[in-house]
Amino acid sequence: MRASEAEDLVRPLLWIGFDGKIPPPETVKLIHRGVSGVILFVRNVGTRDQTRALIHELKSIAPGPLLLSVDQEGGRVTRLNEGFERFPSLREIGGKSPAEVREIGRRLGAQVRDAGFDIDLAPVVDVDSNPANPVIGERSFSRDPAVVAELGAAMIAGLETELAACAKHFPGHGDTDKDSHHDLPRLAHALERLRACELVPFKAAVKAGVSCVMTTHVVFDALDPGVAATMSAPAIGLLRGEVGFDGVCVSDCLEMKAISEHFGSGKAAARAVGAGVDALLVCHTHEAQHEVIESLAAAVVDGRIAESRVHEARARLAALATRHARPI
Secondary structure, three states: OOHHHHHHHHHHHEEEOOOOOOOOHHHHHHHHOOOOEEEEOOOOOOOHHHHHHHHHHHHHHOOOOOEEEEOOOEOOEOOOOOOOOOOOOOOOOOOOOHHHHHHHHHHHHHHHHHOOOOEEOOOEOOOOOOOOOOOOHHHOOOOOHHHHHHHHHHHHHHHOOOOEEEEEEEOOOOOOOOOOOOOOOEEOOOHHHHHHOOHHHHHHHHHOOOOEEEEOOOEEOOOOOOOEHHHOHHHHHHHHOOOOOOOEEEOOOOOOHHHHOOOOHHHHHHHHHHHOOOEEEEOOOHHHHHHHHHHHHHHHHOOOOOHHHHHHHHHHHHHHHHHHOOOO
C-alpha cells in the first residue's frame, strides 16, 4: 500500500479541533478528505444559532457523515454558554436520585443536540478518591464508586435518549495528583483495587448503553508500566474484555503534555490505534493533526498496524455515525 492510500485509510480515525469561529483552510481540507469528527470548544461557539450555523457549514464540507462533539459536562467544564441552560457540576448533583439525574441527563442531551451536536463527551465517571486531584474534583459525582456507578449510568441513560454519551476517563483519572494536560500521572494501584474502585462505574456505563468511552493519559503500573493507558493494549483489552465495551473507544487529546512531551503525538497515535483505540482527538494544531495522519499511515505501510485493525475502527465509527450523526 502506498503512503497516500494509507493516509486515506486512516484519516477517518481522527476527530479534530481548530481555533476561531471560522474553520481555516487546513481544517476544511481535512474534513473534505475524510476525518470523521470535529470537536468544538468555547473558542468556536457563540449563540445557539451561530453554533448551529457553524455545524451546518462543517457538515456540508464533509463527503459523508461527520460527528460533531463537545465537552458539555456542567459545572466548570461548560463550552456552550450564551443562551444555553447552565447545569451544575456532577458533585453538586451527586446527592440526587437516579431518576432525577437521568432527567438532568435528558435535558442536557436535548440542549446539546438542539445546538447541532451528535456527541456529548460526558459524563465523567472517575471516582473522586483523591482530594488533591487538580483536574477531576467537582467533575465527579462522588468519592464512592457505587454512587458514581449508579448516577453515571443514570446520566448516560438520559443523555443517550438524545445523542451519544461518552464515559471518561478510562481506566480512571480520579486518584491522580497530577493533571494529564500538563504532566504524565502514574498510579501504582493493584488490579484488585482498580476492580473494586475505578472500573466499577465503567462497567455500569457499559450496561447503561454508553456509545463511547474515552481513555486517559495515565500510567497504570498494574496494567502496563511506563505506558499511558491511551497507548496500552492491556488497558484497552481490559475495556473490551472484562468491562465488556464494544463501542467507540476515543482517546483524550493527543496534544496534551502527558502524551506530546513524553511520547510524541504521532508515535502515540500509532500505538493507540494498534492497542485498540478507534478515534483520536487532536484538538488544536494542524501540525499535530498531519503528524498523526502521517504516523498512522507509516505504521500501516510497514505493518505495525494491521489494515484489519483500521477497518475495525472505521466500522465502529460508521456504526456510531449511522446511529447518531444528524444529517445536514
